[in-house]
Amino acid sequence: xxxxxxxxxxxxxxxxxxxxxxxxxxxxxxxxxxxxxxxxxxxxxxxxxxxxxxxxxxxxxxxxxxxxxxxxxxxxxxxxxxxxxxxxxxxxxxxxxxxxxxxxxxxxxxxxxxxxxxxxxxxxxxxxxxxxxxxxxxxxxxxxxxxxxxxxxxxxxxxxxxxxxxxxxxxxxxxxxxxxxxxxxxxxxxxxxxxxxxxxxxxxxxxxxxxxxxxxxxxxxxxxxxxxxxxxxxxxxxxxxxxxxxxxxxxxxxxxxxxxxxxxxxxxxxxxxxxxxxxxxxxxxxxxxxxxxxxxxxxxxxxxxxxxxxxxxxxxxxxxxxxxxxxxxxxxxxxxxxxxxxxxxxxxxxxxxxxxxxxxxxxxxxxxxxxxxxxxxxxxxxxxxxxxxxxxxxxxxxxxxxxxxxxxxxxxxxxxxxxxxxxxxxxxxxxxxxxxxxxxxxxxxxxxxx
Amino acid sequence: xxxxxxxxxxxxxxxxxxxxxxxxxxxxxxxxxxxxxxxxxxxxxxxxxxxxxxxxxxxxxxxxxxxxxxxxxxxxxxxxxxxxxxxxxxxxxxxxxxxxxxxxxxxxxxxxxxxxxxxxxxxxxxxxxxxxxxxxxxxxxxxxxxxxxxxxxxxxxxxxxxxxxxxxxxxxxxxxxxxxxxxxxxxxxxxxxxxxxxxxxxxxxxxxxxxxxxxxxxxxxxxxxxxxxxxxxxxxxxxxxxxxxxxxxxxxxxxxxxxxxxxxxxxxxxxxxxxxxxxxxxxxxxxxxxxxxxxxxxxxxxxxxxxxxxxxxxxxxxxxxxxxxxxxxxxxxxxxxxxxxxxxxxxxxxxxxxxxxxxxxxxxxxxxxxxxxxxxxxxxxxxxxxxxxxxxxxxxxxxxxxxxxxxxxxxxxxxxxxxxxxxxxxxxxxxxxxxxxxxxxxxxxxxxxxxxxxxxxxxxxxxxxxxxxxxxxxxxxxxxxxxxxx
Numbered sequence: 001x002x003x004x005x006x007x008x009x010x011x012x013x014x015x016x017x018x019x020x021x022x023x024x025x026x027x028x029x030x031x032x033x034x035x036x037x038x039x040x041x042x043x044x045x046x047x048x049x050x051x052x053x054x055x056x057x058x059x060x061x062x063x064x065x066x067x068x069x070x071x072x073x074x075x076x077x078x079x080x081x082x083x084x085x086x087x088x089x090x091x092x093x094x095x096x097x098x099x100x101x102x103x104x105x106x107x108x109x110x111x112x113x114x115x116x117x118x119x120x121x122x123x124x125x126x127x128x129x130x131x132x133x134x135x136x137x138x139x140x141x142x143x144x145x146x147x148x149x150x151x152x153x154x155x156x157x158x159x160x161x162x163x164x165x166x167x168x169x170x171x172x173x174x175x176x177x178x179x180x181x182x183x184x185x186x187x188x189x190x191x192x193x194x195x196x197x198x199x200x201x202x203x204x205x206x207x208x209x210x211x212x213x214x215x216x217x218x219x220x221x222x223x224x225x226x227x228x229x230x231x232x233x234x235x236x237x238x239x240x241x242x243x244x245x246x247x248x249x250x251x252x253x254x255x256x257x258x259x260x261x262x263x264x265x266x267x268x269x270x271x272x273x274x275x276x277x278x279x280x281x282x283x284x285x286x287x288x289x290x291x292x293x294x295x296x297x298x299x300x301x302x303x304x305x306x307x308x309x310x311x312x313x314x315x316x317x318x319x320x321x322x323x324x325x326x327x328x329x330x331x332x333x334x335x336x337x338x339x340x341x342x343x344x345x346x347x348x349x350x351x352x353x354x355x356x357x358x359x360x361x362x363x364x365x366x367x368x369x370x371x372x373x374x375x376x377x378x379x380x381x382x383x384x385x386x387x388x389x390x391x392x393x394x395x396x397x398x399x400x401x402x403x404x405x406x407x408x409x410x411x412x413x414x415x416x417x418x419x420x421x422x423x424x425x426x427x428x429x430x431x432x433x434x435x436x437x438x439x440x441x442x443x444x445x446x447x448x449x450x
Numbered sequence: 451x452x453x454x455x456x457x458x459x460x461x462x463x464x465x466x467x468x469x470x471x472x473x474x475x476x477x478x479x480x481x482x483x484x485x486x487x488x489x490x491x492x493x494x495x496x497x498x499x500x501x502x503x504x505x506x507x508x509x510x511x512x513x514x515x516x517x518x519x520x521x522x523x524x525x526x527x528x529x530x531x532x533x534x535x536x537x538x539x540x541x542x543x544x545x546x547x548x549x550x551x552x553x554x555x556x557x558x559x560x561x562x563x564x565x566x567x568x569x570x571x572x573x574x575x576x577x578x579x580x581x582x583x584x585x586x587x588x589x590x591x592x593x594x595x596x597x598x599x600x601x602x603x604x605x606x607x608x609x610x611x612x613x614x615x616x617x618x619x620x621x622x623x624x625x626x627x628x629x630x631x632x633x634x635x636x637x638x639x640x641x642x643x644x645x646x647x648x649x650x651x652x653x654x655x656x657x658x659x660x661x662x663x664x665x666x667x668x669x670x671x672x673x674x675x676x677x678x679x680x681x682x683x684x685x686x687x688x689x690x691x692x693x694x695x696x697x698x699x700x701x702x703x704x705x706x707x708x709x710x711x712x713x714x715x716x717x718x719x720x721x722x723x724x725x726x727x728x729x730x731x732x733x734x735x736x737x738x739x740x741x742x743x744x745x746x747x748x749x750x751x752x753x754x755x756x757x758x759x760x761x762x763x764x765x766x767x768x769x770x771x772x773x774x775x776x777x778x779x780x781x782x783x784x785x786x787x788x789x790x791x792x793x794x795x796x797x798x799x800x801x802x803x804x805x806x807x808x809x810x811x812x813x814x815x816x817x818x819x820x821x822x823x824x825x826x827x828x829x830x831x832x833x834x835x836x837x838x839x840x841x842x843x844x845x846x847x848x849x850x851x852x853x854x855x856x857x858x859x860x861x862x863x864x865x866x867x868x869x870x871x872x873x874x875x876x877x878x879x880x881x882x883x884x885x886x887x888x889x890x891x892x893x894x895x896x897x898x899x900x901x902x903x904x905x906x907x908x909x910x911x912x913x914x915x916x917x918x919x920x921x922x923x924x925x926x927x928x929x930x931x932x933x934x935x936x
Contacts, residue, residue, distance in 0.1 A: 028828050035830035039731025042724045043744060046800045050751050053762045060765075248654035256648060257655070269658040275851065275921045276914065277858020279885050280665060283910040286892060287668030294517045294547075309661050316658075342644040370755025373860035373885070377892045392454040403757040410761050410865060418765055425758050436753065 057429075061422025067205035067220060068165035070131060070194070071157045074107040076143060078151040089144055100136035100143075101128070104158070117193050121186050130187060130194075132159035134214065134221035159207075160200060162220040162416045164191050168202055171415060208423060212385045213405070219416035222409070224424055226384050230300050230399030231369060231431075233388065237304030237395065238311060238368055243361055245308075246315035247350075253316075254323045255345050274313035281310045282374030290378060297379035298398035300388065306378060311368045318360020322353040355446030362439040366432050372403040380404050402428045451615040456509065463622050464502040467629065471497030474633040488640035496639040499646050500629035505622035512614050520610070524603045529595050540898060542596065549592055549600035550607070552581045568601065669914060672898075672907035679901040685908060691871035691882075693891065693902040701905045703912065705871035709881035710857055713792045713867060716877065717856040720796025722849055725803025732804070733811040734833055745808070752801040756861040763794040763866030776878040784868060789877040791867035795859050799852045806851070810844035811837060843931030850924035854917040860885040884909045 016022060021029065078085065080103060082092050105128035112119045112127065119127055135158035143149055159165075163183035166172035174185045194200035211223025249266075257263040285306035289295045295302050326349045334344035375381070380400050388397035400408065402424060409421035475493030479485040486493070524546060525539055532542050556562040561580060574592045592600070677685070680701055688702020728748060732741050768785040775789075776782045814837050822832040838845070868880025869890065891906040898904070 028831070032828040032830045035833070036731070036735055039727045039735060042727035043731060043748070046724055046728060046748055046751065046797065046804075047744075049797045050747075050754075053754075053758070053766070056762065056766050057758065245654045245657055248651045249657065252648075252651035252655045256651060266655050266658055269662050271925075272918060272921065273658055273661060275854060275917065276665070277855075277860070277885070277917055279858065279860045279888055280669075280910055280914050283888065283892070283907060284661070284665045284668050287672060287907070288664050291898065292517075292668075293514065309657075312657065312661070340640065340644060342647060366753070370757070372755065372757040372760075373864075373889065376889050379893075381893060403755050406757050406761060407861065407865070410764055421761055425761065428755065428758075432753065432755075 054429075057422050057425050060419060061424075061426045063169045064208055064419045064423025064426075065205055066169075066202045067208065068160035068168045068200060069157055069203050070108075070160050070200050071155060072108060072111045072199055073153050073155050074104060074139065075153045076150055077103065081143060082147075082150055089147055092144060092147065095140070097136040097140055100140045104128075104131060104136055104139060104156075111199070115197050115199070117190070117197055117199075119190055122184075122190060126184065126187055127190070129183075130161055130164055130190065132161050132218060132220045134159055134218050159220045160191075162218065162414070164188075164200070165202075165220050166416055167191055168195070168200075169419075171419065208420070209427065212387065213383060213400070213408075214385070215383070216412055216414060219412075219414050219420060222417070222420055224402065224405060224427060226387055227400045227402050227405035227424070228427075229388055229394075230303070230380070230384075231402045233300035233391065233395055233399065234304045234307060234401060235365055235369060236391075237301060238308050238365060239361075241304065242308040242311050242315055242364075246312050246361075247319050247357060249312075250316050250319035250323055251345060251350070254320050255349070256341070270313050270316055273309075274317065277373075278310060278371055279373045279377070281306050282377030284309070285374060285378045296396050296398070298382045298384065298400075299396045300399045300401075301395040302378050303375050303380055303399075303401060304395075306374045307368045307371055310371065310374065311364045314364040314367060315361055318364060319353070319357045322356025322360060323349060325356060326352045352448075355442055355448075359439045359443050362435050362442070366435040366439075369431060369435070370403050370428065372401075372407055375401055375404050376407070381408055383408075402431070451611060453509070453513065456615055456618055457506075459619065460502050460505055460509075460622055463505075463619075463626060464498040467497040467501040467626050468494035470626075470630060471495070471633065474630050475637075475639070478633050479635050485635050487636050487638055488643075492639040492643050493633055493637070495643045496632075496637075497626060497629040499643060501622050501626035503646065503650075504625050505618050508621050509614070509618050512617070516610055516614070520603065520606055523606060524599050527599055527602055532595065535899070542599070545592065545596050546600045546603050549596060550604040553600065553604055556581055567604070665914065669907050669911040672904055673911045676901055676904035676908045679904065685905070689873065691887070693905070695897075695900060695902050699902055701901065703884075703909070705873050706882060706884045706887055706909070708873050709788065709867065709871065710883040710885075712788050712877070712881065713795065713863060713883060714853055714856040716789060716792025717795035717799060717859075718849065718853055720793055721799035721803050721852055721856075724796070725800045725852075726807055726845065728800065729804040729807035729811060730833060733808050734829065734837070745805075748801045748804055750801075751798065752805075756798065756859065757865075759794050759798050760861040760865035763790050763862055767794055768866055771878065779878075781876055781878040782880075784878070784880045786866050786868035786880045787878045788867060788881050791863045792877070794862050794866060795856050798859070798862065799855060802855065803848050803852050806848035807841070807845055810841045810848070813844070814840045843927050847924040847928040850920050850927070854920035854924075857920070858885065858913060858917050860889060864889055884913050888913070 080099060081095050084091050105124065108131060109119075109124060109127055111117075135156075138158060139156060161183070163172050163177070163180065164187070167177070167183075167188050168191070172180070172183065172188070174188055177183045177185045177188055191200060207221065207223050209223065209228070210225045211221060212226050214220075214222040249270075253263065253266065257266075285302055289302045289305055290297055295305075330348050330352060331344050334348045335341070339347065379398075381404050382398060382400070384398045384400050386397075388394040388399045406421050406424045406428065409417040409424065472490045472494035474497075475486055475488075475490045476483060483490055521543060525543065528539070528542055532538055553562065553567050557564060557567060574594060574597045577597065578592060685701055685703050687704065688700060689704050690700040690702045691705045693699045693701060732745060736744065764786070768787065768790045771787060771790050772783060772785050776784070776787065818836050818840060819832055822836040823829070827835065863883045863886050867882060867886060869882050869886060870880050871882050871887070872879065874881065888906045888909050891903055891909075896903045
């Protein structure tokens with residue numbers, strides 16, 4: 001004992017209780033706390049940026065599902081719309097949207113006068129500009145579809161101009177309007193009076209989800225319809241092309257492949273393809289499918305081919321782990337009672353691996369749905385206003401895709417398109433959420449511990 | 451006959467083959483299935499496969515070869531002044547294809563009769579005028595040579611389409627009959643079917659190799675064409691990027707490489723500390739319940755499409771950096787900047803690094819930690835001095851993979867980094883990357899003979915080589931330095 005006491009270093013450290021930390025220990029402990037807080041800060045910063053991003057998108061995008069609409073009666077003057085008076089749609093089709101536009105402007109002005117809404121200080125043109133440029137075509141289509149409306153007074157429900165919509169949503173103010181060529185503060189005053197009279201209101205806007213895209217001057221009527229159809233077509237084709245190939249490749253590699261150079265080559269290729277930047281697949285699609293095989297540009301078929309090649313490694317990796325998770329005892333039992341190797345795999349292993357394959361496939365498709373860059377190169381960024389036909393011919397028609405529509409709108413100059421872009425993201429995220437939730441539910445339901 | 455109808459017919463033949471094959475097998479066994487070597491269903495499959503697989507392979511081959519054959523045949527008829535260079539040929543071919551498609555539409559719509567289309571004396575200008583209301587926009591009035599070529603194209607295509615349907619259906623029927631005639635009691639139908647299925651499985655797994663070949667071939671061939679127009683040294687060592695479709699472009703690669711690397715470094719500076727500290731916290735400190743919540747939430751970051759981050763960079767982060775940093779500091783007034791794209795790519799890469807690092811840290815054996823803690827080290831000292839050194843190769847691998855992802859990232863830089871190729875140190879200035887320029891040169895109207903378009907393939911090739919090298923290096927580091935703890 002005396003030895004120990006004698007060996008104790010000088011400086012009084014030995015006399016301290018262990019319960020009282022020394023200065024050095026305090027330093028070490030605070031370093032510990034600091035280190036730990038760095039970890040927490042890193043997590044908080046990451047999640048906070050995610051939260052900021054999602055909340056800005058929802059804040060800016062949610063309003064795109066509502067749109068300012070004007071509701072007022074219009075008298076469809078037969079003498080103007082059908083000068084020959086024979087109600088023949090072919091004859092009536094000669095009256096262009098210009099005629100309908102004039103009619104609409106007159107009716108609108110008449111309503112203002114009848115309702116005692118003060119529109120002084122505004123020219124007729126400015127009053128007419130309150131209504132969207134898409135409205136005359138809407139009325140024209142309605143009349144051409146049903147010529148018996150001629151001569152009647154119908155109540156129309158048309159879009160208000162984009163700037164007026166922006167004003168009701170708070171995007172356009174009197175200050176910005178004073179600097180804007182497309183709208184004047186006086187028009188905003190009129191909008192206030194119209195809201196007061198119940199003629200103008202924000203209403204739920206199905207056209208945003210189902211309508212086709214619109215040109216730069218008509219943001220109010222731009223919709224996601226073509227992009228949605230394009231995305232759905234592409235996902236269908238990816239499902240049909242990619243999943244069978246991916247599952248077949250995984251089964252071969254997991255169950256049948258001999259250990260040789262060819263198998264190694266395949267494995268290396270799959271690993272590398274999973275890490276190739278997506279834009280490279282776009283270049284491949286452009287060179288092989290469009291320039292070499294002469295498939296039509298912007299078509300969902302080419303988009304699906306490119307996305308399939310990109311998604312293939314993901315699906316193969318997911319399927320292989322699902323197949324590997326089936327215990328060897330299942331195979332042994334099947335082989336033991338006389339099944340062939342192929343029968344053991346197709347009758348027993350594959351059905352047991354199916355939930356895992358399905359989950360992996362859904363997650364792979366969710367990634368594929370959000371892919372944008374390769375689609376830009378194969379021309380899916382084009383301005384498409386015609387819905388693609390029904391499949392299979394429709395697979396060759398020009399289409400866009402949801403994420404490409406987001407990019408397309410974001411690159412336009414009118415700020416109203418930024419709102420639409422955010423709205424399109426919300427639709428995209430809803431799809432992704434649905435797919436991910438269904439994958440999680442599937443996994444929960446069929447999860448099996450061997 | 452359209453391809454999809456042909457496929458449907460083949461499917462029907464296959465289905466019929468299955469049932470016929472099964473019935474035939476039972477027939478030869480006198481109704482006693484036990485006499486057969488293979489189950490009747492395998493005989494059915496045998497017939498179905500024999501009928502459809504060779505026919506489908508023929509169809510696929512035909513679809514690949516037909517355009518090449520057609521092009522060669524039609525260009526053979528072009529006068530030499532129109533086929534002087536490959537660019538002229540491709541220009542003439544696109545005119546011919548458009549005109550041929552237009553004629554087809556016109557015949558379908560009933561505007562033109564077959565005779566009018568074939569009439570060699572037809573006036574091209576009148577024809578163009580007839581096609582116009584059908585939505586067939588021809589750039590210029592076709593010359594008689596183009597018209598003749600388009601006629602040739604159209605008739606050949608029609609003839610080939612008939613020949614294709616006939617050949618494919620003949621092969622299918624021959625396969626069907628041959629398989630039915632093969633049915634015998636001792637036919638090893640199961641083994642034959644299984645061998646065919648195995649062949650299909652091998653074919654499916656070779657798609658990965660075909661894709662790689664396709665990528666390398668498509669980019670290499672076009673890159674070589676680019677280097678015929680533009681010297682390789684000027685591309686790789688040029689300091690100016692100013693493409694001009696009128697000619698006289700300078701297509702120096704270094705400004706793009708600089709922009710790409712600058713953005714990647716900033717992205718890593720954001721992603722590595724955030725991802726690594728998050729992984730350390732989750733692996734070493736967080737209790738399991740917290741971990742079960744936090745880990746999936748961080749992974750949500752990786753599940754959101756990049757175009758969403760692009761929009762975030764464009765309308766939120768970019769203007770924020772401009773208003774609160776660039777303008778007060780006098781460093782520029784551009785919404786898009788290197789810093790903007792770098793930060794957002796960094797955030798996107800956090801879950802990638804954190805989940806890889808998490809796995810690697812968890813793979814470090816507990817005994818190392820216990821030993822260090824037993825010697826009196828605090829937990830952070832254990833992590834810094836024992837766990838991290840042991841996990842370092844894996845973490846290096848993860849960082850390299852994150853770098854390769856940042857280099858190949860497209861949408862965020864397209865929307866957040868700008869389009870001006872510059873060699874500048876200012877992080878708040880707009881610069882551009884390889885991927886931005888690939889998108890820029892290949893979207894819109896492109897002329898695949900101009901070096902300004904072809905340069906995109908050279909950029910793609912370089913991008914592919916860089917990312918591949920980084921990934922191979924990452925895998926190699928992980929393999930080489932992986933400590934074997936067991």
